[in-house]
Amino acid sequence: MYYLNNETVAVPSSGNYAQREVHSSTLELKTVSINPDDTYTVQQAINAFGFGWFHVKLSLLVGLCWMSDSMEMAILSILGPALFCEWNVTKFQQASVTTIVFLGMMLSSSFWTQLSNRYGRKSALTLFGVLLVLYSILSSVAPSYAWLLTLRGLVGFAIGCVPQSVTLYAEFLPTKHKGKCVVLMDCFWALGACFEVVLALVVYPYYGWRGLLGLSATPLLIFTLLSPWLSESARYYSYNGNHDKAIKVLEQIAHNNKRHMLIGRLISDEEPSSTESFRSLLSPNLYRTTLLLWFIWLASAFCYYGLVLVTTELLVARNKENNPNECVTFMTSDFMDLLWITLSEFPGILITIKVIKLFGKKKTIVLQYLALVLCTLVLMSVTSRFATSLTLFIARGTISGIFQAIYVYTPEIYPAGLRSVGVSGCSVLARLGAMLTPFVAQVLMDTSKIQAISTYALVGLFASIACIFLPRENVGYH
DSSP states (O other), X not given: OEEETTEEEOOOOSSSEEOOOOOOTTEXXXXXXXXXXXXXXXXHXXXXXXXXXXXXXXXXHHHHHHHHHHHHHHHXXXXXXXXXXXXXXXXXXXXXXXXXXXXXXXXXXXXXXXXXXXXXXXHHHHHHHHHHHHHHHHHHTOSSHHHHHHHHHHHHHHHTTHHHHHHHHHHTSOGGGHHHHHHHHHHHHHHHHHHHHHHHHHXXXXXXXXXXXXXXXXXXXXXXXXXXXXXOOHHHHHHTTOHHHHHHHHHHHHHHTTOOOOOSEEEOOOOOOTTOOGGGGGSTTTHHHHHHHHHHHHHHHHHHHHHHHHHHHHHHHHHHHHOTTSOOOOOHHHHHHHHHHXXXXXXXXXXXXXXXXXXXXXXXXXXXXXXXXXXXXXHHHOOSHHHHHHHHHHHHHHHHHHHHHHHHHHHHHSOGGGHHHHHHHHHHHHHHHHHHTHIIIIIIHHHOHHHHHHHHHXXXXXXXXXXXXXXXXXXXXX
């Protein structure tokens, strides 16, 4: 057993005892019992190498994917009002632009999963980067609404690959760091949303929505250019019997993290049981938990994207009151308000982590949903610009925290063999909620502000009640 930078790492060797002399200031020799099988798995090697420079670079690359996803979602709230001035589209047509993106994401999910399983995560992500950059640029020069709707659907189809970046990321992470890195990816999401607003502040007044659509592909263009340096998953190689390539990837991790490569023979990690399927989620002992989680995920996406769209609708409505005879969309002050509201996602995520440590995930979700309901009720009555922005700030931070909490809670509540399919099922319902919300935030909001915001209050209230009936989890953040 070697001690690498204060971490204990098993190093297989022939025989029951091994005593070797290694000339290194960071490698201390110990004589201990060694696994006689002379083997190790990919996950054991990754745990031994710890979190180092390799993972910092990987986090930045995967973070660009999450930023791009977030930016494409954020731009939907700006696009609707802008299209009204460009082509005089109806509110229903504006809502359809948002819905088609999420429909594309939903339809493409299985395609990207099969592609990445067959050709590798890196290959799928590289193709995704090329397609999303291409469709984003083509969207910026769309000659008509029909062309734009088609191209935004293709953008959604490409975005469906983003979960594969999470799969790749997770397969490189040491076990004890996986929970912390979920938070890191949420921060990249919030950063992407803020970056989109800053980009809009700079670009929109001069180049309009077309320039904004084209330049919003910048983070993913950077990712695509850097993708040749992205490492393929060692676990993917191992599962497919290509141990030589898996070892080369592990050697790269060890070199980047300044650790020593393990000695021994690489074997495949145990694969999840193939008997576990989507139908297992509705088994007698799980169906109630699954149905509750499906509704909570649907409600979370419905409220999150609804608040994003409602924010811009309120800003544009205020401008139209001041300029009733002009086609007004966004002013500089609106983008500044939107930026401050979007920045609330950072404290929302961090506060959620602290609250989870005190009360546990289940109680945290209930409390946050009740806070969201209170914010929506206040939003129906306030009229001043400051009060509206402050209420939206709190509401946006709260719903971001809810997503953080359910992302951590959901995998823990399912048995190990069902975690992947369980989260996938919840993601599908989340996209359904995102597909429905534009018809409330844009269509219904245009006719009745009270009815639209009341809808979000009711959904949030029902979600908080659903959380009460979820199984109890261990208190603490892992």
